[in-house]
Amino acid sequence: MENTNRPRVSPQQVRKSLLTWGIGAAVLVIVFTVGFDNIWREGVIRPMLNTLLFLYANLGHSFVVAIAVFTILLRLLTLPLSIKQVRSQRKVNAVQPQMQALQKKYAGNKEKLVQEQQRLYAEAGASPLTGCLPTLIQFPIWIGLYQSITSVLADTPIELLNLGQNIYTGVASLAEIIPLQSRFLWLNLALPDPSPFVLPVLVGGTMYLQQKLSMQSNASADPQQASMSNTMNLMMPLMFGYFTTQFASGLALYFVVFNIIGIALQWGIERYEGPATVSHVGEPALQTSPATNKDRVSYGTKRQRRKKKKR
């Protein structure tokens, strides 16, 4: 007789788990074999540092222009992720009313609630964690860029030594541009802004504006989540404004250009796709296909929709 309490595990899930664990193990083996320092140096620092040098050498020997172009290139590289982040956030917010209705309906059954929530997210083609992925990817870029900027602008022999070890020696012409011109207006790009408020205000201001735009379009129906977002919207610019007083001003310029591109991106998506559709709490619950404009908000992948249709 079949045991109905026995948990059913689909082969697809098993394959997915095995693949995840396999990739994790492979990454660990590589890190331990090659060494994290070597991976960081060859995978992040050297490419960044030499790209900055190349841009500096070919863009009028202006480090500000080199940083700006570098930021644009990075933004272009991460553009698919950024767009995915914005869209995912919009989808997550669009299903908030249904989510709240689920919470009310299954208040006494946590397991069922989780299942239904996962199903709702899957059908909407949204993942709450997708939103933070591009942000997390930015952290190693920031740290790598900070190290690259201080090394490229080498204003002490230790940094010059570091630069000498990381420069691609095959590109002989790069050695001729060293040391780089680190002065820009009142700034030494390897050191914090001496003013010391212009760059912090610019960094904090542009970041605030970007987040504000993001919040306007993705206003959460959940008051607690909205409150959390408001706090973040204020805290992050303040923290980054403070950090800017401590970091190389070259890195601060990166943040400013990064934020400005982010604002433009947000504005572009808003203009192209229109504001996100957010139903109000109190609307009929469990409306799993609530799209009022299916051309604008996609709920589920084509494959998911096909499966659903078949059912």
Added chain:
Amino acid sequence: MTRVPVRGTLLILLLVLATLAAGCAPRGGVANAGWTVVTATEDAVYSVLATGTIVAVDAVSGQELWRYPIAVERPGGIGAIFSRPDPDVPVPLQATYGEPVVAEGLLLAASLDGKVHALDRTTGEQAWDYEVEGGIVGGLTVEDGIAYFGTNENTVYALDIATQTLVWTQPFRTEGWVWSAPAVDAERVYIGTMGQRVYALDRDTGEEVWSFQASGALPGAPALTDGAVVIGSVDQHVYALDAATGDLRWAQPVGHWVMGQPLVLDEHVYVASLDGRVHALSVADGAPRWDAVSVERTVRAGPEALDGALVVANQAGELWRVDAATGERARLFPDVGEPGTGLGQEWTMLSSPSVTDGLVVSGTTSGIILALETEAGLAVERWIYNPS
């Protein structure tokens, strides 16, 4: 359940931001960004440690004779942002890259905050400080009671040690930072700059006699020999210039950057490049004496002379002897283990060793000072000084 990702994201962001802040703590907040430099005399070894503390160690026993300042307590990392030093408490030197100099009964050292520090060499008591604009990176060269040095504010100074007054009516202005100690002969001061130019200045007046434009920055000190000024560059060349006119005698490619001072021995110039190779070139025409010899790891500083041989310190914290005539190499320290591994010590050697009476002394970035006896051919450890 829906709130968890937001909280989780917030937590992750704060944690990563804290990590970012700690990892990117400003340079001004860390203790010191210099490297340990040593100068050995017959009776004592003087060193400015990477932490900014100056120590004098007995050359025979390795016992500490004195240290300056006596107590060192400097916060590092993100905590340093909020710290305010007590102005009455002697503080360690800012980053020091040039070897200290013993002259006129004093120990002289220059630091990145633009100060020339003078201490009594027997007691370690502070005699005087002299401050100029900019940072002193390259250290001092002392001749006839005058200390010559350059700064990263594009200036060169001549300071009378006895009176602590400037000899020239105004400092000489260069194109580019000065990161090396000058070379001085009877009439002139020769100095290379990061602005890719070599200058010869009149010793008495500080006026320019000639200058030479290289094609790369010149972070290392020049060496003088046989009417020539020899200097290495980051353009992967070693230049030999006529000391009288500044005309180029030869420029020899060496395959990588040269950051240290060349060594001149018997009609040959010896330089070390960042790719860890030691080169021997003829003073006359720059022709290689032997094929470049590898010492396995990056060499920042120039070699020192050791009984007809060279002693070279590499970044793995190893000391190598290279025969000047044949280029044959042998590792002095450590005497076991794979070459280039340094036996996994937690230190590197970025400054030149100091050699005196068969004693090779080298400072490591962790502040440990090694003293090896080399008179018998094989290196024998005389002592190891650990500041902690």
